[in-house]
Amino acid sequence: MKVYKFGGASVKDVKSIKNFVSVLQKIPVENAVIVVSAMGKMTNAFEEIVNAYFNNKKDVSTKIDFVRNFHQSILNELFLDKSDFIYTQIDQIFMQIIGFLSSNKEKNYHYVYDQIVSKAELISTKILSAFLKQNKIENKWLDARDYIFTDANYRQANVDFSKTDAKTKELKRDNLYITQGFIASTINGETTTLGREGSDYSAAIFAYALDAEELSIFKDVPGVLNADPKLIGNTVLIEEMSYKEAIEMAFYGASVIHPKTIQPLKSKNIPLYVKSFLEPLKKGTIIRNKVKIKPEIPCYIEKQHQNLISITTKDFSFINEKNISEIFSLLSKHQLKVNLIQNTAISFSLCLEDFNGNFKSFLKDINITFNTKYNNNVKLLTVRHFNDEVVQKIEKVNKILVKQTTRETVQFVVM
Ligand code: ASP
Numbered sequence: 368m369k370v371y372k373f374g375g376a377s378v379k380d381v382k383s384i385k386n387f388v389s390v391l392q393k394i395p396v397e398n399a400v401i402v403v404s405a406m407g408k409m410t411n412a413f414e415e416i417v418n419a420y421f422n423n424k425k426d427v428s429t430k431i432d433f434v435r436n437f438h439q440s441i442l443n444e445l446f447l448d449k450s451d452f453i454y455t456q457i458d459q460i461f462m463q464i465i466g467f468l469s470s471n472k473e474k475n476y477h478y479v480y481d482q483i484v485s486k487a488e489l490i491s492t493k494i495l496s497a498f499l500k501q502n503k504i505e506n507k508w509l510d511a512r513d514y515i516f517t518d519a520n521y522r523q524a525n526v527d528f529s530k531t532d533a534k535t536k537e538l539k540r541d542n543l544y545i546t547q548g549f550i551a552s553t554i555n556g557e558t559t560t561l562g563r564e565g566s567d568y569s570a571a572i573f574a575y576a577l578d579a580e581e582l583s584i585f586k587d588v589p590g591v592l593n594a595d596p597k598l599i600g601n602t603v604l605i606e607e608m609s610y611k612e613a614i615e616m617a618f619y620g621a622s623v624i625h626p627k628t629i630q631p632l633k634s635k636n637i638p639l640y641v642k643s644f645l646e647p648l649k650k651g652t653i654i655r656n657k658v659k660i661k662p663e664i665p666c667y668i669e670k671q672h673q674n675l676i677s678i679t680t681k682d683f684s685f686i687n688e689k690n691i692s693e694i695f696s697l698l699s700k701h702q703l704k705v706n707l708i709q710n711t712a713i714s715f716s717l718c719l720e721d722f723n724g725n726f727k728s729f730l731k732d733i734n735i736t737f738n739t740k741y742n743n744n745v746k747l748l749t750v751r752h753f754n755d756e757v758v759q760k761i762e763k764v765n766k767i768l769v770k771q772t773t774r775e776t777v778q779f780v781v782m
C-alpha cells in the first residue's frame with residue numbers, strides 16, 4: 368500500500384484541484400490512502416470563526432459566510448449539476464457548525480477549536496472525493512477520526528498508536544481511500560487535532576499503521592532544497608538523505624519535514640518521497656535509512672527573530688553548574704527556546720527564540736542574580752556540510768556575534 372499526502376496549496380483553488388486529479392491519473396492509485404489538508408488558507412479562516420465565537424460573537428456569521436462562500440464557488444465550478452449530492456453534504460457540514468456553536472456549553476477554547484477547525488479538512492476531502500468520482504476515479508471517503516485515536520489534549524493531541532494500529536489494519540487493501548490530515552478523535556468520539564501543519568504527521572501515522580511501502584508528500588517545490596528559495600537564489604535539489612539528516616535539518620529550523628513525521632517512518636523503515644505536485648513523475652527527494660546526503664553540498668538554514676544574551680555572574684566568578692541550573696529554570700519558566708549555547712570561563716551565551724513575548728520578563732528575573740548583555744532580532748545561520756569557502760563568504764558579508772563549529776555543522780549568530 369502507498370500513502371500520498373497533498374497539502375493545502377495543492378488544492379487551493381479550482382485549477383489546483385484539477386491538477387490534483389491529473390496527478391492521480393499519472394501515479395498508481397489502486398491501493399493507496401490519500402491524505403489531504405484543508406484547501407489553501409482555510410484553516411486560518413476557520414480559526415477566525417473560533418476566535419470570533421470567543422471574542423466577538425457578532426462576527427461569527429460573517430466569518431462562517433466567508434468560508435462557506437469560498438467552498439461554494441469551488442463547488443459551483445466543479446459540479447455543474449446543482450442536484451449533485453455533494454451540495455447537500457457540504458450544506459450539512461455548515462449546519463453542524465452553526466448547530467454546534469449555538470448549543471455549545473463548553474468553555475475550553477481548545478476543545479471548541481478542534482470541533483470547528485476540523486471541518487475544513489472534512490469539507491475539502493468530501494469535495495475532492497466527489498470530484499474524483501465525477502472524473503471516473505473510484506475512491507472511498509474515509510473519516511480519519513474513525514482510524515486515528517488520540518488523548519483529549521485538544522489542538523496538540525497525542526496519538527495512541529496501538530489503538531490506531533489495530534483499527535487501521537481493518538482497512539481493505541485494494542481500494543483508493545481519500546481521507547483527512549490533521550484530525551483525529553478520542554476513544555469517546557470527540558474530535559481532536561494534531562497541531563498546525565499536522566497533515567504530514569497524519570500521513571506518516573497511516574503509513575506506519577498500514578506498513579506502507581512508501582509515503583509521498585506532494586508540495587509546491589520540487590523536493591527538499593539546500594536552502595529556502597525565498598532567501599537564496601540558486602537552490603539545489605537534495606536527491607537523497609537519511610531520516611537522521613532530515614531530523615537534524617528540522618531541528619536547526621528547516622521547514623522541510625517535521626521530526627514528528629519522520630519518527631513513525633523511521634521506525635518501520637518506510638521511505639519518504641518529497642516531490643512536486645506539478646511534476647509528480649519526477650523523483651524529488653527520497654528520505655530513508657542510512658544514506659549519505661546526495662549531492663553532498665552545503666545546506667543553509669536561517670532562523671530569524673532570535674535573541675542573543677550573554678550572562679555573567681555579578682562578581683565575575685566562573686559560571687558553575689548551580690548558575691547554569693538557575694538560568695535554565697528561568698528559561699523554562701518564561702518558555703524561551705534555546706537554539707544555541709556557548710560557554711566561556713565567565714560568560715554563558717544563549718541564542719533564544721521567544722514565541723510568547725516573554726523575553727523582557729525573563730530579563731527582569733535573570734538580572735536579579737546575573738549581569739547580562741543582549742541583542743534582539745538577530746539571525747541564526749546554520750550550514751550543514753559546510754566548507755571553507757562558504758564559511759569565508761558568510762564571515763565576509765555578516766557581522767558575526769557568535770560562531771560555533773562541529774564536525775558537520777557551523778552556526779553563526781549574526782546581526
Ligand atoms: N490544515 C492544517 C493546517 O493548515 C493542517 C495541515 O495543513 O497540515 O495547519
Ligand code: MG
Pocket residue numbers: 374375376404405407410564
Ligand atoms: Mg495547510
